[in-house]
Amino acid sequence: MALLEVEKVTKRFGGLVALNDVSFSVAQGEILGIIGPNGAGKTTLFSAISGFAPPSSGDVRFDGTSIVGVLPDRLVRRGLIRSFQIVQTFADMTTLDVVTTAALTRRPIREAIDYAAHVLGRVGLAGKEHLTPLTLSLQDKKLLELAKCLATDPRCILLDEVMAGLTMAETDKPIAVVRELNRQGVTIVMVEHVMPVIMQLATRMVVINFGEKIAEGSPADIVKDQHVIDAYFGEHLDA
Ligand SMILES: Nc1ncnc2c1ncn2[C@@H]1O[C@H](COP(=O)(O)OP(=O)(O)OP(=O)(O)O)[C@@H](O)[C@H]1O
Ligand SMILES: [Mg+2]
Structure with a gap:
């Protein structure tokens, strides 16, 4: 059975039809790539799946159950999480605080702090626990976005352009993290413009x-x- 099923999803913003009758499914353990030109509706699709902006019509099922109308925090507890294309962080939090907050999804505070430190190491941010995310390089901000997702122990991650803006060399780390996650059984849906990466x-x-x-x-x-x-x-x- 598919882990994630998107069935005839349409999303309207006033008169604009941002998604029209889109259907596809994602099997457990897959890495599904989603591509399309700017403004095609990719981020809208992730928002529709992850509870941030429910579809105008159609259905989304996760693990066999409809999740339309279920709020994002409930979906995170069920194992479905998205990353954000535009990385936003709080100025007065450290990277460890940010990832600890995500880890609190399933762990009490002490364990969450230890787990967050472990996850930061896993994505290659060891030693940067006490920096504020605002001072991180773009590559490290993207790795932090991955760490936030990982710390919730997801079954399925929706990654929205986590490699965008990076040089090819800088994509090595996030690619390795995605591969490793997938090897451990996490299902991945990724929107990416960087063709060599998605290919x-x-x-x-x-x-x-x-x-x-x-x-x-x-x-x-x-x-x-x-x-x-x-x-x-x-x-x-042509560009
Ligand atoms: N909250 C919103 N209100 C109104 N229109 C929106 C909203 N969100 C997205 N749109 C519109 O929906 C369309 C799809 O936008 P979306 O951000 O999903 O595209 P995208 O494929 O992610 O593009 P990009 O590659 O630039 O990230 C665009 O025309 C956009 O202007
Ligand atoms: Mg987008």
């Missing part, structure tokens, strides 16, 4: 354009699909 990580891809799913398949098939080339690669190659 090497994704087991399957979904392509969204103007709010509609226009293709789905293996990374090798997707890069050959003419609709995808027209909608996405064409635009990027």
Whole structure:
């Protein structure tokens, strides 16, 4: 059975149809890549799945149960978490505070602090526990975003452009973290513009354009699909 099922999801913002009748499913243990041009509806899709902006119509099921209308904090307890494309943090918290807050999802405070320190080490932020996230490099901010997700012990993570803005060399660490998580059984859905990254990580891809799913398949098939080339690669190659 699929772990996550998105069925005929439509999301309207007033007159704008940001998602139109989008359906796909994600099997336990998969890394599903989602690509599409700017404004295609990718972040809206994550918001619709994760309880931040429920669909106008359609259904989302997690582990066989509809989760439409379930609030994000409840979903985190069930094992479904998203990252945010735009990293925002509180000025008066350290990286350890931030990750501890996430770890409190399943642990009492003492354990949460220890676990947060462990998770920071795991993503490569050891030694930066007492820095404020505002002073971190973009790469470290992205790793912190991953650490926040990890600290909740998720079954499924929705990653929204965690590699965007990084150099190819800087993507090595987050790629390794994603691989390692997946090896441990965490299901991953990732929106990513960096094609070499998504091509090497994704087991399957979904392509969204103007709010509609226009293709789905293996990374090798997707890069050959003419609709995808027209909608996405064409635009990027010309840029
Ligand atoms: N809260 C909102 N209210 C009104 N319109 C919105 C809202 N959120 C998104 N939109 C619109 O929905 C469309 C899809 O936006 P979305 O952010 O999901 O795109 P995206 O695929 O994530 O783009 P990007 O690659 O730039 O991150 C856009 O036209 C956007 O302006
Ligand atoms: Mg987006």
